[in-house]
Amino acid sequence: MPAAEEQASGMVPGAALADPPDLNPAAPGDLTVELTAVQQEVMISGKKVMAETxxxxxxxxxxHVVPGQRVTLNLVNKLGTSTNLHFHGLHLSPEGNADNIFLSGKPGRTLTYQLDIPANQPPGTYWYHDHDMCPKSGQSMPGMTMPADPANGRCDGTESQIGAGLSGTIIVGDNRESLPPAYRGVTAHTLALKDAQLKDGSSIVYPDGVLEPASATVRLVNGQYQPTLTMAAGETQLWRIxxxxxxxxxxxxxxxxxxxxVGQDGNPSAAPAQVNHLLLPPGGRFDVLVTAGAPGSTWLRTLAYSTGPTADNYPDTTLMKVDVQQGGGAGLAGMSASxxxxxxxxxxxPDLSGEPVARSRSVELNDDGGNNFSINGKLFDMQPTFAEPATLGTVEEWTLTNxxxxxxPFHIHTAPFQVLSVNGVAQPPADYMDGVTVPHAVDGVAGKVVIRIRFTDFTGKWMFHCHITGHEDNGMMGYVNVSAAGGTG
Structure with a gap:
């Protein structure tokens, strides 16, 4: 791939940050919306790029949804591949026409989803994306027998489709209402982080090539190249990242x-923390307050980061300029302590660390250094990962090893979990999330994360997988059957 600067040639930095478009206003009552998946040219900061949208x-x-709402969502497929949707982080049934990733809409068809947003769904930031389970045309996942390619199109997987552009944000309620009174009226911005790997300068490599996380890529905020966000000195804002x-x-x-x-993966913080950096694995979200200092400018950047000795190294990259204009604030130029x-x-x-544990399970993540990625030594094959189902209403403790x-990055559908420890270091009760990075092995010692999860409301297949989508597409996915008390799974 060309260098990131070469791929970004023709993009003009510095334009005012624009929040993503709204599909609908936030309002109570039953809601019907439509998403059309279609390949077309888009503008990235003045440069035309072919993408899936x-x-x-x-x-x-x-x-935008509110707790207690019924949402009818029609997904119109105008792509050349089958596609579907996953409503990442929402507490929805994994069956029927709710958050069921086994549904797949062929080209030219419409999939209709019925989403009953729980009355107790926490207000916060979630997202939606394709979750089709065919990695590339004419193939199925290792160990799987997938349906034949649609007669009039390809069958491409999650990596290809998210990489080409198929993802967006879900906002539940307005979590500013749960903040202290001084912050309930602050300006809120959505910051959707994506990257675009451009081939020949004009199209995201898929479907003309293979996405590769280790290759150079252009980092974008809301589909913009190095946009500028303006704040007044002393102003506090809520950023939904x-x-x-x-x-x-x-x-x-x-x-x-x-x-x-003030929130992580859509979950309000039990112990809000002031931090200097945020680590977001694929699928991760944070709701944060930021405060401008004296007039000046600064940058939101992603620091240099390594995912392990056999994986990828990402460079330090500026993402968004923050211009602070004259106002009532003081402190350092640009930003101050939030x-x-x-x-x-x-x-x-609630903290689960003192809850009785109905069952403990072990989940081992591994790969062969090539294109096979497994859980407990098995590539995903449509069979449950565990012989014993989980029981509704119980709490389980899972030990994740790598x-x-x-x-x-390990993700579970349907409900969030609490992280108890990472490599033996206890974590605060605030660490409720739906995805956690399981660290790589060091000197032959596996990385280890211990989590607890409460199974509530829904029976069926609760999916879990690595959220590096190429790993998921190539076998690192499984599920646990969840049954009512007395059920057999």
């Missing part, structure tokens, strides 16, 4: 400033 946008339009790319991690730093975390907020915030989930030389 929802409703013509490289960053899909933001879906989502990693909506197919594979690449972000280690975010706001030069000269800090972030106050506010301290006391927790727990309304809707924060024996490979690269990090694997």
């Amino acid at each position: 929802y409703n013509g946008s490289l960053v899909g339009p933001t879906l 989502a990693n909506e790319g197919y594979a690449i991690a972000y280690d975010l730093q706001l030069d000269g400033g800090s972030f106050t975390i 506010p301290q907020v006391a927790g727990p915030l309304p809707g924060a989930l 024996t490979s030389g690269q990090n694997h």
Whole structure:
């Protein structure tokens, strides 16, 4: 691949940040919306690029929902490949026409989803994306027998489709309402992080090539190249940050400033923390407060980051300029320390560390150094990973180990989990999330993360996988059957 600077040739940096388009306004009551998946040219900061889009946008339009709402979503497929949707982080049934990734819409067809947003769904930031399970035309996942290619199109997988552009943001409610009164009226921005790997300067490599996370790529914010966000001195804003790319991690730093975390992966913080950087694996989200200092400018950047000795090394890259204009603030030019907020915030989930554990399970993530990625030594094959189902209403403790030389971001559908420890280091109760980076092995010692999860409301196949989508597409995926008490799975 050409260098990132060469791929970005023709893009003009510095334009005012534009939030992603809205699919609908936030309003109560039943809602019907439509997403059209279509390949077309988009503009990236003045440069025409061929991509796959929802409703013509490289960053899909933001879906606004409120707790207790029924959403009918029609997915119109105008691609040359089958496609579907996953509603990442939402507590929805994994069966029927809800968050069921086994549904697949052929080219020219419309898939209709019925989403009953729970009354207790935490307000926060979520996202949607393709989750089709065919990695490339004419092939199936290793160990799997997939349906034949559609008669009038390809069958491409999750990596290809997210990498080409198929993802967007979901905002549940308005989590500013759960902040202290001083911050309930602050300006909120959505920052959707994606990258575009451009072949021949004019198209995302898929479907004309193979996406490769280790290759040079152009990092974008809301589909823009190095946009500018303007704040007034002393102003505090809420940034809803989502990693909506197919594979690449972000280690975010706001030069000269800090972030106050008020939500992670859609979950309100039990203990809001002020931090200097944010690590977002693929699929990760943070809701943070930021405060401008004295007039000046600074950068939001992703720091140099390695995913392990056998994996990828990402360079330090500037993402978004922050211009601070005259206002009532003081402190360092550009940014200052963001506010301290006391927790727990309304809707924060309870600490599971003292709960009785119904069952303990082990999940080992591994790869062969090539294109086979496994869980517990098995490539995904449509069979449950565990013989014993989980039981509704119970709490389980899972030990995730990583024996490979690269990090694997582990994601569970349907409900978030609490991280108890990482490589033996206890984590604070605030660490509720739906994806966690399981660190790579060091000197033959596997990386280890211990989590607890409560199974509530829905029976069926609760999926889990690595959220580096090429790993998922090539076998690192599984599921646990969840049954009602007394069920057999």
